[in-house]
Amino acid sequence: MYNPKRFAETRLDVLHTLIAQHPLATLVTHGPDGLAADHIPFEIGAPTEAAPFGVLRAHVARANPLWRLSGTQVLAVFQGPSAYISPSLFAEKAISGKVVPTWNYATVHAAGEMKAIEDRDWLLAFVNRLTDRFEARRAEPWAVDDAPKPYIDALLNAIVGIEIPIARLDGKWKINQDDSAADRVKIAAGLGAQQADAGIGAIMQARLPIAE
Numbered sequence: 001m002y003n004p005k006r007f008a009e010t011r012l013d014v015l016h017t018l019i020a021q022h023p024l025a026t027l028v029t030h031g032p033d034g035l036a037a038d039h040i041p042f043e044i045g046a047p048t049e050a051a052p053f054g055v056l057r058a059h060v061a062r063a064n065p066l067w068r069l070s071g072t073q074v075l076a077v078f079q080g081p082s083a084y085i086s087p088s089l090f091a092e093k094a095i096s097g098k099v100v101p102t103w104n105y106a107t108v109h110a111a112g113e114m115k116a117i118e119d120r121d122w123l124l125a126f127v128n129r130l131t132d133r134f135e136a137r138r139a140e141p142w143a144v145d146d147a148p149k150p151y152i153d154a155l156l157n158a159i160v161g162i163e164i165p166i167a168r169l170d171g172k173w174k175i176n177q178d179d180s181a182a183d184r185v186k187i188a189a190g191l192g193a194q195q196a197d198a199g200i201g202a203i204m205q206a207r208l209p210i211a212e
Helices: 012-021 065-069 120-135 149-156 181-192 195-207
Strands: 024-031 034-041 043-045 055-061 073-085 102-113 115-117 159-174
Touching: 012 043, 012 073, 012 102, 012 159, 024 065, 034 055, 043 120, 055 120, 065 159, 073 195, 102 195, 120 149, 120 159, 181 195
Parallel strands: none
Antiparallel strands: 024 034, 024 073, 043 055, 055 159, 073 102, 102 159, 115 159
16 A cells, blocks of 8 residues: 555554454455455454464355465455544635645555464364454353354354464554644544544544643
């Protein structure tokens, strides 16, 4: 992706946090029928010697031909908060009118070689981890063990795991870095006041200059 240095985010913990908070990725592949994109929730694993940027793990339906592309290069795109930015939020609008709308966003691109995993123990451990993570926010969490074992066994036969040791990890935080500190403060405040845009507003707030 086009990523000027001023927009680039390179801190591994920040990139992993966005993936963890926005786990549904667009996984882009290139197979016999050309380009394809699937939407899959991923788990981000810690870096290893073989994967210094971390490891992505997920599962797909066995009927999905995606896993048969094991051994090929893929790209997972994680979209964080985003928001439309009105010209009305810039000081220049009242001075010369020379300002146009823009869009703020944070995104992470993770690339690497995908491999398919059919090991039943791996799959069961993975679906337990993924379920426990997302059920933890509920007052009465559901667990995989709540379902009948034969039912789960049958479903495990119907899925395939995928793992992507990340070879390249790119982060882009486009949050008005080209504009004045005063404009950035005003825009962040405006976004924070709008519930739908509060996520990108919080990201901007965290990057504002420290007042002296």
